[in-house]
Amino acid sequence: MKKFYTVIILLFMLMLQSQQVLADNIVPVNNAVSVPNIKEFAKSYKTSSENLLYLLLSALNEHNYAIEEIQFKTGSVLFKAAAKEFIASVSSKDGYNSFIKITPADNNYNFSPVLLQKLHNYIEANNKINFQKVI
Numbered sequence: 001m002k003k004f005y006t007v008i009i010l011l012f013m014l015m016l017q018s019q020q021v022l023a024d025n026i027v028p029v030n031n032a033v034s035v036p037n038i039k040e041f042a043k044s045y046k047t048s049s050e051n052l053l054y055l056l057l058s059a060l061n062e063h064n065y066a067i068e069e070i071q072f073k074t075g076s077v078l079f080k081a082a083a084k085e086f087i088a089s090v091s092s093k094d095g096y097n098s099f100i101k102i103t104p105a106d107n108n109y110n111f112s113p114v115l116l117q118k119l120h121n122y123i124e125a126n127n128k129i130n131f132q133k134v135i
Helices: 002-024 049-062 114-125
Strands: 042-045 066-071 076-081 084-092 098-104
Touching (some): 084 114
Antiparallel strands (some): 066 076
């Protein structure tokens, strides 16, 4: 009878050991990282494209995102936020309306949507500011 209990305990321990090995191979899901909504990538504003580009640069500077490249002629900005590169492009609809589109440079959309929300919130809050050229 004692051998029977010993064998049962050994089998139980082996089962627990195998379940632990299988559990170690499962990739944990990080709840902080999620795919942002499609509405957060492109947004329209009632301002000129030049003013929106300056607002974007101001928002990037405010949140300490690293600006890596700026192309004023095309309205594109390459920046790095949270060890991930993004491309922001500003386009004009007409003289009074323009829109901004922010996408990850590597097409990997698994990142926190807070990165984009911060930029859009800053631009919306400061949209009434008109930048002027200094001669």
